[in-house]
Amino acid sequence: MKPVHQTANAVVQTKKPTIWLQMKKNYSAYLFLLPKLILFIAFIAIPVVWAFIISFQEYKIFGSEWAGLDNYIKVFKSDAFYDALGNTFLFTVVTVPFNVISALIIASLIHPLGKLSQSFFRGAFYLPTVTSMVIVAMVWRWMYNYDFGLFNYVLGWFGIEPLNWLGQSSSALWALIIMQCLIPFGVGIILYLASMGSISNTLYEAATIDGANSFQKWYRITLPLLKPSTLYLVLLSTIGSFQVFTQIIMMTGGGPGTATETLVHLIYKTGFRDFEFGFAAAQSVVLFFIILLFSIIQFRLLRYDD
């Protein structure tokens, strides 16, 4: 770039053209981005911006009214919101680490196996995810059934009294948490396996020469190189977890009481049952900032060389 001994004036003057120059230099990058960007702006960015705008309005079919911060004040004043926040937070904080770590462990166990075994286990862990959450929720609701569900059946073997899993406030949310933990994180396992597949063998060979054992290889080579995938999975499952919805609708309706109420279920009711779209938008914006906060923290913690 410009030599340091240039006068301050000149430095200031050259700032502007530099950025344009940079843009011109990288015009191909913009071209590569273009198709995605156009689609993104039209079908995602604009609706999102719209939602932000609606959050400041009282949405009416034939012309919304401006409501300023009223919706936001309502959000912070509603007990239901805090109940949902607490539940959603607990759910996320338990299931995300569990799912990511278990995906890592399972992928690590599968990776060194022979081709056939790998294929088999990959299938075994990913295929269940092809069934939609709606069906999975039905199956689990059946498993938690008081009279003949699998869980109480198994408890019966050990002589333990059956539990009203989904019907008691103390157990309902935990039943959902357990369910989320036991559903294999197929996406995570596949992604980790794919990433492991890209790590060059030469790294491991060099380590073997240096006398490293399997665990050391895993800990010092594989794990750090998987950081980008880990970040992706942690971020995505956090975002997803904060938005947990289908299980609530299919299995508990938020009950008993507000024991399993979650943020997106609340938003859904506000928008689609009460038709208060402005209020729902405000709730979503607040949720957005909460998730954003979490994401920034995770990005910092899981930073890797850029």
Add this chain to the structure above:
Amino acid sequence: MKKWLSLFLISILVVGLLAACSKKENTTKDGGEDSEKEWTGTITVWDGPRWPDDKDNKFHWMESKIKEFEAAHEGVKVDLVQVPWAELPDKLGVSIAGQSWPDVAPVDISGSAVSIDHIEQGVIESVDDLFTEDELKDFYENALDAYTFDGKLYGVPNSLTVHAMLLNLDLFEERGVEPPANGEWTWDEFFAAAEKLTFDRDNDGKTDVYGFSTYILPGYYEAWPFFYINGGSPLNEDMSKFTFTEPEAVEAIQQLADLKLKHNVAPETLGGQDVGGTFQAWANEEQRTVAMQPWATWAISSAQTKYPTNFAVANYPTGKSGEPVTIGGVGGWTMFHQEDEGKKEMVGEFIKFISTTDEQFTMATEYGIFPARKSAADMDPYKDNPEMKRAQEMSSQVVMLPRHPEWKKIDEAIQTELQLVFNGEKTAEEAMKAAEKKVNELLGE
């Protein structure tokens, strides 16, 4: 960085403005507006699957009606949109908010898909001009009532539903219990029956059959008549006060919950949230673990066809008020906001066409719902169906839910607290007091 931010936002705005500039479209194409000729164009009708024909087509009724109507009105085309019932509210909600509503939909105005709020915002057309005074007399009062708001009629009722007690007669026989004569009984008689019907069949120390069960879920009212039997009701006459905290109601609520909590004549799942599971426990031959359950009308035809059961229909037991009570609902057709007078008339014609006495009779016999027209009921659609007939007689006991604009939220506040009574975490009094706080806020708005 700031420069890019503003550039980015500007580009978003530009694209947004361009897109938004396309004015709100009329989703239907209008034909001629000559007041002499009939209106021509396309009408959009939504409906869900009904009963199948021999080709297993669950939309055949509406399709054949449409064909007839199109033949009678040249130039008019009717588009049928097949919507699954469970998703109808969501699809309708988005379509309304996105200003792309259909012309006709099979919904009521109680708030499950469309609410008073929509009426107030002008989304629903009033159908006052559709029928003459005399013609209206053919409809049951409470059916019309359920579609009336602020003195105007906002839909054409097609069916009435009631909630009734379904009794498994095989179990009654097994235990030597007499079912109530003519379906009438008091709470004490009902309780005595429940006790006898709770038993351990194979002597393994585990109760195999329970006397009674039901579930508690916002939007569902199978259990509610039990709360009314001592004279209680959720809101007072002018809907200004929450009255489930009154002793009549609190007693009745606790009484029902105590069937499980104190007397063990109801299973652990009483007051849970599993609708399908609760029904299976009563109807499914492989289970039959509960003798008596309250259900809405659809369950009667299910218990006759899909899960054949030897059963009888009975009233809810009477309480201190002495009168049997049940909760009912109404189904029918609503017309959505129309810009064109000619089209509005045509849509009205269509709705009339599908709600005639004959159609309602057909629906009653094939689809298992009670007609909203007296003339259709007079045609005795259930002469061969004693259970449906019995249930239909209960229409006179029907109490409708309060038609408060915020009812959905009020209902949720009440039902979520009720769930905590039935799983033993709160007493009825505590729960209703907690609900009172939330409901008063809603009533105050």
Add this chain to the structure above:
Amino acid sequence: MTSGIQKVNKLIIYVLLSVFAIVSLLPLYWVFSTSLQLSSYQDEELERQVSYVDSNPPKMYPVGITEYFEHWGKARDAESAGDAEAAAYHRDVMDYIIEDTFSGFTTLFNKNNVGIWFFNSFYIAVVVTIGILLFDSMAGYVLAKKRFPGRNLIFWSIIATMMIPGQVTLVPLFIMVRNFGIMDTHWALIFPDLAMVFGVFLMRQFMHSIPDELIDAAKIDGASEWKTYWKIILPLAKPGLAALGIFTFMNVWNSFLWPIIVLNDADLYTLPVGLKTLQDANLASFKLLMSGAAIASIPMIIVFMMFQRHFVKGLTLGGVKE
């Protein structure tokens, strides 16, 4: 060289994985088992029609299998005993068992529209998957490897939009689709799906690990941007692309709420939507429901089998000295 301890280790790993795999596969197994369960079978003991779909306690496998072989054995015995009538009876029962076991599937396939719905779901999923693989890898590549003004802004904007729950963007998106004139067409499904951003994020992460030296080497050799991308980056990203392909196909295949909202013409319905219109208001036949889920999952399983070959371990990154 596998020593004794290593063999034991391997065994433990297999056992552990198998246990997890069983837990993982249970719901999927249940779906298939229920879809093939006997739903109206004459039980000789109980002397009535029985449905094993809702048994209490539940049957963990399609009962038809054992019943079939039982009757086959009885038919054989009857034949050798010379009792033609009994043999014929047992054979009839065997036929009936087959019919009832598959009744869920035959009911669904007899509906004319199921074929159309299947086709719709399929081609839309294919189109979107190809589009996403192309656009997302292009975008992910430059976001990972190129430095240009606005890079971080774009990346963070993209991530940020994932944090808004879809329920609230339904209405604005609906209005957008209506304004673009694509309501009630397959474009209303394809375009918003192509805009999905989780793939861009995924590709960016994946491509981070591609050594810069390769790209520089290509540049020195005079390759254009496109050539670099097409010939060098893409092949190296195969595992990531395979993963993304599977995820995308699955997302599109299973998408349900949005298609119901924007499609009105029954001929345009995708499979999940169409199957739903076959269900009654109140109680779906569980077996029918599971049969629908089973049918819907089969193409997914096939796509998965096809794509997973590309997760090859130890891709050689030839041409670079470590």
